[in-house]
Amino acid sequence: MSACQTQEVSTTTYSESRSSWQDQNRQRRFSAEMTLSDAEKALDKRLDDMRSKLLQSYRDNNFYPTARNFYHVKSEIEQTELFQTFQKMPKGGLLHAHDLALGSAWYIVDDAIAREHCYVYWAEEGEQYIKGQLHFFAENDVPEGFQSVREMAQNEPDFRQQLHDLLTFDAWTTPDSINIWKEFEPMFQRRLGYINYKAVFEDYYYAAFDSLLKDNIQHVELRSIISPSIYDLEHEGGYYPRDSMVNFFRKSLRRIQQKAPQFSLKLIYTGLRFLPRPIICADLVAAFRTKKANPDLVVGYDLVGEEDGGYPTLYHLDCWDNMDSLSREYGVDMPLFLHDGESNWHDNTNLYDALLLRTQRIGHGINLFRFPYLEEKVMENDICLEICPLSNQILKYTPDLRIHPGLAYLSKGIPISISSDDPSVFGYEGLSYDYWTVYMAWGLDLRDMKQISKNGILYGALSEAEKKKALASWEEAWGAFVQSF
Ligand SMILES: [Zn+2]
16 A cells, blocks of 8 residues: 555545544534425525625634624624524514513604603702613603703704713613623613503503514513512502502413414513512412412523622522522412523532522523533523623623633533514614624534524423414415525
């Protein structure tokens, strides 16, 4: 055998080994079971070509969007054919979003201008109010510092834009040096008095659900602070009882279902992790009561707020310990959907508690990679991670989305879904920006995207019958999407 022949055999063996290793890697992926039809394979190729062209031009220009501040690249993303294709793609379920941060911020601005009795705090920040805080008041009962939104819009030419800026993030509010949560939490304070006004609530959520439909999302699960906070100016006492909020959600849902019968909604009752234990324990009791009264809509419980700024999940152990007896008392279970692992700190160990407490899904789980044993538990129990790529970038956890741990999770076979978390605060709607981002940043293919889309329903908190129906609608929409090319 000549030296030349030896080299040839060796090269073939090397190449076979390499290809076999690539297959082995593929078989571990979360989408390993997903198969594509010929039409889907053609679409896969088409998407890949679009990405290759974009990558070439980004590399030539030393400009890579998913490693840059979202607000500096948003308009670039919008102009791409790939983004327009993802807008059309059925995106199953949006499993992680917060009610006050859904829909369009421009809708809030324009609707606030159009409504009677709507006021905005437009003065130096005080103890109680912050600039841009919206609220409805009777004419003779307006606190100092509040101005009529309608009059402000008439008298200040730039008011509309200024109010929008106060309700959303932009490149200016997200430089590296500030604690972003200090900017983030006031966004909710500004919106609350507008959204929870009775005459607004139903219309706002109808419009928000409609914006999801336009982005081809058929199912949504909202983290909601279900509380007696809906108010009006007509009835004595002003506020409606806790269950009314669920009923108003139900009304918005029924309205949108007249237009799109396949659209579905579930609510995850949400407490604030920075509140003291006795308040959370009492809140959990209220959650059981609310779920018992509304088994069609309320599906579980979660705690929200900055993890590293609030109490750890373990701090509330007494409340979690009480859950079995509450379950017996109320005759309903209370699955947990815990926001945990949304942290870059080594000493954040909330994921131990999320898993010991048998969470149904994990909100974020960014730092799961620090705990290999917990990764095994997540896989063993088929727990879906609700990955929110743009939220993680905007809130400073993962500035370069190419190395977001979500890619490692899905590569190991951990189920993930993609969510937008607080899109209205981040200045966008729907899920297409997040889909574009993971497709570009993680080198995914159509099997992965299809799996992500389907996981939004597979891991949704739907009954078996609801899931069957939802999957049938999703299959039909997916088929139509593929055929449209
Ligand atoms: Zn969240």
